[in-house]
Amino acid sequence: MSALLRAIGGWLAWAVGFSILYGLHGVACALGWPAIRIGPVDLQRLVLAFAWIVSVGSIAAWTWLQWRAAPGKIALLDWLARGSAAAGLFAMVISGLPVVLSAPCGTDAVPWSRGTIGMVGCSNGTRCRPAAPSATPEHGEALAVRDMVFPEEFG
Amino acid sequence: MLIWQRAVVGVCSLVALAGCAGPLSTLAPGGPSAGAIANLWWVMLAGAVAIFGLTTGLLGMAFLVRNGGPASVRLWIIGLGIAFPTTVLIVLLLYGLVIGERLQPVAAADVVEIEAIARQWHWRFRPVLADGRGQETIGVLHIPAGRPVDVIVRSEDVIHSFWVPALAGKMDAIPGKTNRLRLVAAQPGRYGGVCAEFCGIGHSGNRFLVIAHDPASWAGVLAAAS
Amino acid sequence: MHAIWDRGPGLRGALGTVNHSDVGRRFIITAFVFFCIGRVLAMLIRTQLATPGSAFVGPAIYNQLFTMHGSIMMFLFAIPMIEGLAFYMLPKLLGARDMAFPRLSAFGYWCYLFGGTILVLSLFFGVAPDSGWFMYTPLSSKPFTPGINADVWLIGVTFVEVSAMAAAIEIMVSVLKLRAPGLRIDRMPLFAWYLLVTALMMLIGFPPLILGSILLELERAFDWPFFDPNRGGDPLLWQHLFWLFGHPEVYIIFLPAAGVVSTVLPVMARTRIIGYGWIIAAILALAILSFGLWVHHMFTTGIPHMALGFFSAASALVAIPTGIQIFAWIGTIWAGRPELKLPMLHILGFFVVFIIGGLTGVMLAMVPFNWQAHDTAFVTAHLHYVLVGGFVFPMLAGAVYWLPHFTGRQPIERLGKAAFWLIFIGFNLTFLMMHMVGLLGQPRRIYSYPEAMGWTWYNLLASFGSFIMAFGFALFALDVALQIWLGRHTQRNPWRAGTLEWAMPLPAPSYNFASLPSVSDFEPVTDDPQLALKLACGEGFLGEPRHGWRETMGSHMLTGRPEYIVLLPGNTLLPLLTAVMTGGFFVSILAGVYALAPVFLVAVAICAWRWAWTTTNGKNFGLLDAGHELALPVHAEAPGSPGHWGSVFAIVADGTLFATLVFGYAYLWTIAGGWPPPALIAASPIGGIVALAVLAGASLAARKATAVRATLTERRRFLWMMTGAQVVALALLIHETATAIPPPSSHAYAATVMVLFVYAAFHVALALLLTGFALARIRAGFVSDQRTVDVRVAAMWHGYALAVTAVVLLATKVPAMLA
Structure with missing residues (x-):
């Protein structure tokens, strides 16, 4: 049984790392960590990046152990253990990418406040950034379905 | 991107009235968000057609070639089975994440x-x-x-x-x-x-x-x- | 030998059979009947959508139609079809005579039949489920679905899931322990690997759905607000639980079908598959990765982009193991001399359809595209390409490949080819159109649309295709029927395959092998074409029937070295009786007669007691002759018996359910609005500490009771100590449940804490029951120094009860004490 578990060890480790990232992310949003600045980044990104690096590091160590391990009863299972460790390591690197690429918390986590039109504050969670890309005229001219038969046929 | 997009829009208008237009069509974007996603779709469609052609082509040739020789694990599994999809998927994933990030409702003065x-x-x-x-x-x-x-x-x-x-x-x-x-x-x-x-x-x-x-x-x- | 393994005569024989071939065939035929019902519903859906503004059925009926179509195809067709194929084929592939727990297979079948019948009958009474096959709350909650419709779904599907859990445990143990002598794990047929991985996924994948169904039924029946946002619940919790099951489900359906491809394709290409180890690596990767994808069904729920990114990445990664398999198969065809026989034709259909489904799957894994395509006909089309491509076509291939095995007759090629082309063309016409119309904005689950949308022609063509496909399936059924009644007798190994299921006379005898083979390579039949004759002449293991026992070999998990002789139980009505009592439990909940439910639960417990009691006959046999000068004990006298492993895997499944429950509790606490709750559990930890202390003390007793050198008197004494501790702990937990927790309907917190405590109390009670059982077995003289499995199982479940009680008390008392 332990030989079989070892054969999926790398993937199990990935599952643990993935769960930790997802769980920490939820907790961080709930506790408002994105609003706490630490140097150039916020607390959430710092913690998540740390968790990501630790996960990758742990799986790398596991992989190293598997490649050095003494052969077991069944060569195929040893090979699977090495393979799943390496694949789990790769998967951990890839699935953690959003930690550095994506907006941490949705507006869902931001209490919605009534403001004036055109005045949206940079409240906790959202980063202040330049406006969204301005409209490009191509779309509308070519394809906006104007004066559609509304709403009689439509509704 | 704009040239590509124009070309696509052109193709669409050519295809027919029933091509891409329609009151709820996702392929007739009326703004930059829907436009970016429509671009993503056309890129993915082109890629998907190419990959589909490649795999079914290889499949069809397998019946024509009938070489009966030993198959190379290095070619079929490591090359085509792992390296090829991994490369395509990582590029696509990054593209998708970057576009998704751009469509986020970030704070702006005139919202x-x-x-x-x-x-x-x-x-x-x-x-x-x-x-x-x-x-x-x-x-x-x-x-x-x-x-x-x-x-x-x-x-x-x-x-x-x-x-x-x-x-x-x-x-x-x-x-x-x-x-x-x-x-x-x-x-x-x-x-x-x-x-x-x-x-x-x-x-x-x-x-x-x-x-x-x-x-x-x-x-x-x-x-x-x- | 036939007299020993066959079902008895008459109705009693038909109801009491536990033989795997009987049960497997029943699963397959019943699943096909449900498939036909689902197809009819699909045609009604397509008829309604064929033209704009159609008045064929109203929205009320239409909602039932698509809900039932999805539910039937997922729960009553796909999963049971897999179970049926596994039950029928696995022992034959592994060189065994039956599955590890034959009565459990029969019990599973009856649960499936009764649960499925409840669901389908509701359709005739017009109270079928109508909230969509994923039953999103709050639409499926009491205020918005006041009728019985949602209850039918929750009860019927959970009843059917009982059989899936039973099958999962059984497949795990059978693949790992019931292989022919010498069948090492690294020479196992790929199909067995696929089923092993599928069973593991079922073990972990189904508990979240079962938990979700229990919670939703509790909310509907007793107003416990797990999903009600006004009282600390969260509708998204349901989506998490559902898709935590729902996404692995897709791979649970795909993997066995891929196993069929990996089995049939090399035979059709007249070669061996390339990359055996790589394919195993790929399916192991799929098994775990597929549990990290579920949120991609929830990309539009407002979950933050970073979290979506994690799941988008995992969803993209999961395409790589699929790519490995696809190219391993194509490479195999390249290496071989492919013959375009009927099974190969279906496999080619599988390639075309499944590759398209996989490509659209990668598209949907990209978050921005998903925002547009989600909940449109594009997604419906995608999932049909994946499931019909990834399941129905391989199953058709498997059906035409293995039908000679079932019937002993030759297929009729022409009719089969016509059926294939009708299905293939009809399918692609229907669902290519649905991709298009989805991109043009047609949402899922609308019953009507105006002409102005520009969807008319696509829908009309799609409906047309759906009917062509129906003709194809009708032709397939006709082909099978003709083959059964009119086909010519086939020779022993019509496809010249190499796996063990062809080393027997056709149609397969009830005992599979007159004597069990010794296996030393991947394709035993190719190595020794006379193997079937030799086995029939009794040249293998266990060839001599004795005492009318049903015997098969139990072997080492990895090396396949014979370890013990498994004595399997004979035909009995017990599985049927237990399933009827289980049904009574579910129906009394469905009917709202809650007072009756505990009565049936006790009846199930009594049946289970009887069941376990009759598993072994309690005598010591010592070493018995197994043939070829091999002397082995019977399984009850050996460590690591099937019962032991069955218990281990049951705990894995149960533990997953518990882990999901704890996740739900943590999720609500961090994400849902209305927390912290107005009232917490009483903070006093004394009762909990005492309960834990006595249970922990008893687990020391449990260790002594299971010690190798312990005498019977000692075992009995320690078991009594365990019983005492369990009674005390149970009383304390019940007291806590009755006095310390706020009313469960007041807040999701109170409801969840209540469920946690009931879960712990239930498991302490279960451990008590098992300990009592072990004591009764000792008193009856059924336990000896060699036969200790009853005591070991009791100790195992005691340990589990201790663990969950500790987690429940920590998770509830610590926050209350800190507050």
Whole structure:
């Protein structure tokens, strides 16, 4: 049984790392960590990046152990253990990418406040950034379905 | 990207009236959000057709070649089975994540906030003003054209989903939650909207209309609201 | 030998059979009947959508139609079809005579039949489920679905899931322990690997759905607000639980079908598959990765983009193991001399359809595209390409490949080819159109649309295709019927395959092998074409029937070295009786007669007691002759018996359910609105500490009771100590449940804490029951120094009860004490 578990060890480790990232992310949003600045980044990104690096590091160590391990009863299972460790390591690197690429918390986590039109504050969670890309005229001219038969046929 | 996009739009107009147009079509974008996603679709479609051609081509040739020799694991599994999809997928994943990031409702100076409240089976819309003013409309959403609009999506009963295919992706209206969707209408016009999440017996008819106004007309809407 | 393994005569024989071939065939035929019902519903759906503004059925009926179509195809067709194929084929592939727990297979079948019948009958009474096959709350909650419709779904599907859990445990143990002598794990047929991985996924994948169904039924029946946002619940919790099951489900359906491809394709290409180890690596990767994808069904719920990114990445990664398999198969064809026989034709259909489904799947894994395509006909089309491509076509290939095995007759090629082309063309016409119309904005689950949408022609063509496909399936059924009644007798190994299921006379005898083979390579039949004759002449193991026992070999998990002789139980009505009592439990809940439910639960417990009691006959046999001068004990006298491993895997499944429950509790606490709750559990930890202390003390007793050198008197004494501790702990937990927790309907917190405590108390009670059982077995003289499995199982479940009680008390008392 332990030989079989070892054969999926790398993937199990990935599952643990993935769960930790997802769980920490939820907790961080709930506790408002994105609003706490630490140097150039916020607390959430710092913690998540740390968790990501630790996960990758742990799986790398596991992989190293598997490649050095003494052969077991069944060569195929040893090979699977090495393979799943390496694949789990790769998967951990890839699935953690959003930690550095994506907006941490949705507006869902931001209490919605009534403001004036055109005045949206940079409240906790959202980063202040330049406006969204301005409209490009191509779309509308070519394809906006104007004066559609509304709403009689439509509704 | 624009040339590519123009070419596609051209192809679409050529294909036929029934090609890409239509009141709820995702392939006839009326704003940058929907446009970026439509581009993503065309890129993925081209890639998918190429990959499909490659695999079925290899499959068909297997019957013609009939070489009966030993197969190379290095070629078939490591090369075609692992290296090839991994490369394609990582590139695509990064592309998708970057576009998704750009479509996030980030704070901006000229954003208009409008509340969209769903219930079985109609939508109510209310511009968000500082002093609580605002004329509520049922079934018709008024927005300014050429400015980012944040739709604050909520529900009073079951889960619905706010969707104006020509302007942006969809966002669920979930009881107890407040969601935010950024959309931009490039041009004044009328756009179809629909409830995308199954919401009971009146789901099919749970549609609405979006009217994008030019600045003058938008001023009129605001004046009427106050 | 036939007299020993066959079902008895008459109705009693038909109801009491536990033989795997009987049960497997029943699963397959019943699943096909449900498939036909689901197809009819699909045609009604397509008829309604064929033209704009259609008045064929109203929205009320239409909602029932598509809900039932999805539910039937997922729960009553796909999963049971897999179970049927596994039950029928696995022992034959592994060189065994039956599955590890034959009565459990029969019990599973009856649960499936009764649960499926409840679901389908509701359709005739017009109270079928109508909230969509994923039953999103709050639409499926009491205020918005006041009728019985949602209850039918929750009860019927959970009843059917009982059989899936039973099958999962059984497949795991059978593949790992019931292989022919010498069948090492690294020479196992790929199909067995696929089923092993599928069973593991079922073990972990189904508990979240079962938990979700229990919670939703509790909310509907007793107003416990797990999903009500006004009282601390969250509708999204349901989506998490559902898709935590729902996404692995897709791979649970795909993997066995891929196993069929990996089995049939090399035979059709007249070669061996390339990359045996790589394919195993790929399916192991799929098994785990597929549990990290579920949120991609929830990309539009407003979950933050970073979290979506994690799941988008995992969803993209999961395409790589699929790519490995696809190219391993194509490479195999290149290496071989492929013959375009009927099974190969279906496999080619599988390639075309499944590759398209996989490509659209990668598209949908990209978050921005998903925002547009989600909940449109594009997604419906995608999932049909994946499931019909990834399941129905391989199953058709498997059906035409293995039908000679079932019937002993030759297929009729022409009719089969016509059926294939009708299905293939009809399918692609229907669902290519649905991709298009989805991109043009047609949402899922609408019953009608105006002409102005521009969807008319696509829908009309799609409906047309759906009917062509129906003709194809009708022709397939006709082909099978003709083959059964009119086909010519086939020779022993019509496809010249190499796996063990062809080393027997056709149609397969009830005992599979007159004597069990010794296996030393991947394709025993290719190595020794006379193997079937030799086995029939009794040249293998266990060739001599004795005492009318049903015997098969139990072997080492990895090396396949024979370890013990498994004595399997004979035909009995017990599985049927237990399933009827289980049904009574579910129906009394469905009917709202809650007072009757505990009565039936006790009846199930009594049946289970009887069941376990009759598993072994309690005598010591010592070493018995197994043939070829091999002397082995019977399984009850050996460590690591099938019962032991069955218990281990049951705990894995149960533990997953518990872990999901704890996840739900943590999720609500961090995400849902209305927390912290107005009232917490009483903070006093004394009762909990005492309960834990006595249970922990008893686990020391449990260790002594299971010690190798312990005498019977000692075992009995320690078991009594365990019983005492369990009674004390149970009383304390019940007291806590009755006095310390706020009313469950007041807040999701109170409801969840209540469920946690009831879960712990239930498991302490279960451990008590098992300890009592072990004591009764000792008193009856059924336990000896060699036969200790009853005591070991009791100790195992005691340990589990201790663990969950500790987690429940920590998770509830610590926050209350800190507050």
